[in-house]
Amino acid sequence: MRRTLALLGLALGPVLVLGVFFVLPVGGMVARGFWPDGGFDPGGVVEVLTRPRTGRVVWFTVWSSAVATLVSVALGLPAAYVLHRLDLPLRRAVRAALLVPFVLPTVVVGVAFRQLLGESGPLGGLGLDGTPVAIVAGLAFFNVAVVIRSVGAAWEGLDPRPAEAAAALGASPLQVLRTVTLPALRPAIVSAASVVFLFCATSFGVVLTLGGLRYASVETEIYLLTTNLLDLQAAAALSVVQLVAITVLLALAARLRAVPDPTVARRTARPRAVRRSDWPQVLATVLLLALVAAPVLTLVLGSLRVGDAWSLGNYRALRSTGEGALLVPVTEALVTSLRTAVDATWMSLLLGLVVAVVVTRRSRTPAERRVRSVLDGFFMLPLGVSAVTLGFGFLITLDRPPVDLRDSALLVPVAQALVALPLVVRTIVPVLGGIDDRQRQAAASLGAGPLRTLATVDLPAVWRPLLAAAGFAFAASLGEFGATAFLARDERATVPVVIFRLIGSPGAMNYGMALAASVVLAATTAVVMLAVERLRVPSLGVL
Amino acid sequence: MLSLTDVSVSYDGVPAVRDVGLDLPDGQVLAVLGPSGCGKSTLLRAVAGLEPATGSIAWDGADLSRTPTHKRDFALMFQDGQLFGHLTVARNVGYALRLRRTPDAAARVEELLALVGLEGYADRLPGTLSGGERQRVALARSLAVQPRLLLLDEPLSALDAGLRERLAVDLRRILREAGTTALMVTHDHEEAFTVADRLAVMRAGRVVQQGAIDEVWRAPVDRDTALFLGYARVLEGDAAELVLGRAAPAVAVRRSALVLDDAGRLHGTVVGARATPTQVRLVVDVAGLGEVDAVAPLDRRPALGADVRLGVDGSRLAVVGAAPTGQAV
Numbered sequence: 001m002r003r004t005l006a007l008l009g010l011a012l013g014p015v016l017v018l019g020v021f022f023v024l025p026v027g028g029m030v031a032r033g034f035w036p037d038g039g040f041d042p043g044g045v046v047e048v049l050t051r052p053r054t055g056r057v058v059w060f061t062v063w064s065s066a067v068a069t070l071v072s073v074a075l076g077l078p079a080a081y082v083l084h085r086l087d088l089p090l091r092r093a094v095r096a097a098l099l100v101p102f103v104l105p106t107v108v109v110g111v112a113f114r115q116l117l118g119e120s121g122p123l124g125g126l127g128l129d130g131t132p133v134a135i136v137a138g139l140a141f142f143n144v145a146v147v148i149r150s151v152g153a154a155w156e157g158l159d160p161r162p163a164e165a166a167a168a169l170g171a172s173p174l175q176v177l178r179t180v181t182l183p184a185l186r187p188a189i190v191s192a193a194s195v196v197f198l199f200c201a202t203s204f205g206v207v208l209t210l211g212g213l214r215y216a217s218v219e220t221e222i223y224l225l226t227t228n229l230l231d232l233q234a235a236a237a238l239s240v241v242q243l244v245a246i247t248v249l250l251a252l253a254a255r256l257r258a259v260p261d262p263t264v265a266r267r268t269a270r271p272r273a274v275r276r277s278d279w280p281q282v283l284a285t286v287l288l289l290a291l292v293a294a295p296v297l298t299l300v301l302g303s304l305r306v307g308d309a310w311s312l313g314n315y316r317a318l319r320s321t322g323e324g325a326l327l328v329p330v331t332e333a334l335v336t337s338l339r340t341a342v343d344a345t346w347m348s349l350l351l352g353l354v355v356a357v358v359v360t361r362r363s364r365t366p367a368e369r370r371v372r373s374v375l376d377g378f379f380m381l382p383l384g385v386s387a388v389t390l391g392f393g394f395l396i397t398l399d400r401p402p403v404d405l406r407d408s409a410l411l412v413p414v415a416q417a418l419v420a421l422p423l424v425v426r427t428i429v430p431v432l433g434g435i436d437d438r439q440r441q442a443a444a445s446l447g448a449g450p451l452r453t454l455a456t457v458d459l460p461a462v463w464r465p466l467l468a469a470a471g472f473a474f475a476a477s478l479g480e481f482g483a484t485a486f487l488a489r490d491e492r493a494t495v496p497v498v499i500f501r502l503i504g505s506p507g508a509m510n511y512g513m514a515l516a517a518s519v520v521l522a523a524t525t526a527v528v529m530l531a532v533e534r535l536r537v538p539s540l541g542v543l
Numbered sequence: 544m545l546s547l548t549d550v551s552v553s554y555d556g557v558p559a560v561r562d563v564g565l566d567l568p569d570g571q572v573l574a575v576l577g578p579s580g581c582g583k584s585t586l587l588r589a590v591a592g593l594e595p596a597t598g599s600i601a602w603d604g605a606d607l608s609r610t611p612t613h614k615r616d617f618a619l620m621f622q623d624g625q626l627f628g629h630l631t632v633a634r635n636v637g638y639a640l641r642l643r644r645t646p647d648a649a650a651r652v653e654e655l656l657a658l659v660g661l662e663g664y665a666d667r668l669p670g671t672l673s674g675g676e677r678q679r680v681a682l683a684r685s686l687a688v689q690p691r692l693l694l695l696d697e698p699l700s701a702l703d704a705g706l707r708e709r710l711a712v713d714l715r716r717i718l719r720e721a722g723t724t725a726l727m728v729t730h731d732h733e734e735a736f737t738v739a740d741r742l743a744v745m746r747a748g749r750v751v752q753q754g755a756i757d758e759v760w761r762a763p764v765d766r767d768t769a770l771f772l773g774y775a776r777v778l779e780g781d782a783a784e785l786v787l788g789r790a791a792p793a794v795a796v797r798r799s800a801l802v803l804d805d806a807g808r809l810h811g812t813v814v815g816a817r818a819t820p821t822q823v824r825l826v827v828d829v830a831g832l833g834e835v836d837a838v839a840p841l842d843r844r845p846a847l848g849a850d851v852r853l854g855v856d857g858s859r860l861a862v863v864g865a866a867p868t869g870q871a872v
Contacts, residue, residue, distance in 0.1 A: 161625045171639075376567045
């Protein structure tokens with residue numbers, strides 16, 4: 001009983017925070033859809049859902065995400081194999097390089113692809129700018145890293161002996177892959193694919209910058225309905241649709257991940273020398289590297305050109321407000337971004353740590369177990385909600401008593417912290433959960449109190465993942481665009497918001513500044529993420 | 544016929560197998576016996592084509608160094624079976640048959656399951672089997688397409704003692720019935736004696752002795768080999784001469800080589816006695832030998848401190864380093 005009470009006490013903080021900053025906004029958003037004028041009226045929602053444009057938007061979201069997921073998996077699998085199973089020179093460097101796209105702010109990815117595919121870009125001749133192909137390419141570019149990371153980690157830990165047994169029974173490398181390796185990797189591939197699909201379907205920045213008004217996903221449609229058309233009821237209806245769809249998707253992914261015999265033998269194999277039969281995969285990886293490098297390089301080169309000459313003019317212009325596009329100079333936005341990121345990081349870290357501790361401690365009584373599993377489910381709720389929905393919810397609920405944060409500088413960091421929360425929790429939980437409880441019991445039996453036990457057993461295991469989680473949260477917050485786009489005021493705009501303003505404004509100088517600002521933002525997040533990568537914490541992007 | 548000539552394998556410059564030469568005629572079973580870490584499993588993997596090796600590995604005279612594992616037509620059976628967890632027993636056993644699109648695969652699978660004594664297990668998943676059952680399935684799977692060579696990597700080591708003994712006898716029978724040529728590595732000499740026709744003893748990456756089982760058994764090449772083959776002690780110099788009755792550099796004796804015998808040549812004082820179900824195990828301090836092991840029938844249990852005479856059973860000792868059997872390196 002005392003333990004259950006202590007558990008509830010510890011959980012009180014996160015529950016309150018999630019209650020105010022998650023349940024309230026999302027609930028308010030749902031209410032706006034179904035109770036438009038105080039009375040229950042689902043007719044509005046139904047009307048929105050039967051509009052032809054809504055159908056088109058939903059269909060576009062589904063098929064573009066599905067295609068982008070397939071492309072990501074197809075490109076990611078060979079690279080996962082090459083980078084995690086083969087002993088190649090520069091393996092680590094290539095792995096880090098292929099990780100960069102995933103941490104690039106979505107707006108930056110959008111800008112980079114416009115620069116690459118636009119009329120004046122190196123691939124402008126293909127006429128892909130503003131087409132669905134560009135959007136799919138942008139989404140895949142962004143998500144290949146997820147496939148490489150999560151499938152690669154599984155592949156690295158896969159016991160090589162069943163494959164050797166199959167080869168010894170006469171299976172050719174392709175047959176080994178089909179009959180032994182892929183079945184063993186299925187859970188990892190399904191989980192990576194479902195995460196990628198989720199990321200694609202809720203992608204905001206990429207679709208908004210590349211698709212504009214013509215191609216909208218559910219996510220960008222919510223934004224456009226709210227900010228451009230002021231049709232809040234329609235936006236609310238779409239948010240509800242998305243909420244339901246994502247929850248169903250997450251549940252489905254969890255089911256698919258389950259395998260008949262989960263006791264897959266884990267034994268990290270030594271990477272082996274490259275054989276002749278590996279060349280196709282190696283070539284595919286090199287090609288992928290080129291595909292990933294192209295937009296980034298075009299972006300960097302483009303930022304260094306003013307008119308027809310090489311120049312740092314675009315970077316110098318970051319101290320200005322552009323040609324009437326902004327209220328504050330980009331440099332000030334960068335300071336705002338960093339400050340916001342610091343705030344969002346400590347908030348999500350604190351919240352995430354408490355959640356992780358609450359979720360991973362072993363339950364002693366059935367009652368305690370029930371409480372814990374309810375809390376577990378509750379804390380995972382933010383996973384199912386897109387950033388735009390969250391931002392939208394903040395906008396319509398936190399602007400009046402009991403919680404009036406309209407003018408608070410904390411509104412944006414809080415929203416970003418919630419967006420980063422699942423990432424933080426998912427980084428810490430596996431490590432905390434992986435600590436053998438008997439270690440703690442051993443410490444306790446040797447006379448260590450609860451705090452001392454924490455310091456001797458938990459802390460040494462968890463400080464690196466904690467640092468890594470801080471890095472993830474910081475990078476996620478720096479690049480966060482979905483919620484921030486709703487909430488940031490023009491005089492306190494963050495860099496992604498500023499970039500979006502700049503590319504939406506006419507003028508060569510504004511565009512040049514957008515490129516320069518993108519490079520600065522990308523470099524900042526890349527530095528943070530490469531520092532995290534050095535910590536070698538296994539799970540990233542595995543939700 | 545498998546022939547290895549000067550085969551060496553190294554990991555990152557550290558040699559694991561050095562200049563091994565072996566011959567295995569068709570239809571025979573060769574056991575490579577050695578302590579753990581001696582390189583015997585690495586040698587097996589090199590034969591399977593799973594480790595890059597220098598020197599020559601050839602089958603019927605044809606060099607295999609450019610033949611990938613799956614084209615060697617050798618089946619490899621792992622210590623822990625390595626059954627495919629997502630396939631049923633029948634699908635595991637029929638795996639190689641499906642790869643080759645063999646007709647009547649189902650009948651052949653049933654036949655194999657009967658051979659290893661697992662009728663009725665076809666639809667089980669490997670996760671539900673006991674250790675011994677898994678090894679039987681792994682064996683059936685390896686035998687399915689009648690490989691020209693079966694490679695067995697400590698096939699019984701993961702099992703408990705009683706089961707190991709029974710399965711070793713079964714394994715011998717199954718290999719005999721199928722007429723399989725097999726190369727087995729093991730650290731257990733009993734297992735090697737039960738299953739194999741020929742023996743190669745490996746130590747620190749080298750084959751120190753090879754030959755027919757009884758040849759190796761009767762004339763171990765050196766002291767360590769003798770001890771590894773299960774001899775209790777190796778006596779040297781005068782002690783060897785005293786036991787053997789003629790000059791020899793060293794003699795390896797089984798525990799039962801010295802027997803309580805009133806007409807025996809050796810005199811000693813009993814310093815230890817312990818009864819087992821079949822005999823009494825003695826430790827006797829023999830003049831000129833020091834403390835040695837000896838046995839007595841159960842109905843005669845000499846008291847501690849008693850003076851006894853011991854006879855020598857010549858079939859239970861071996862002259863060490865005498866016969867030039869195989870390559871002594």
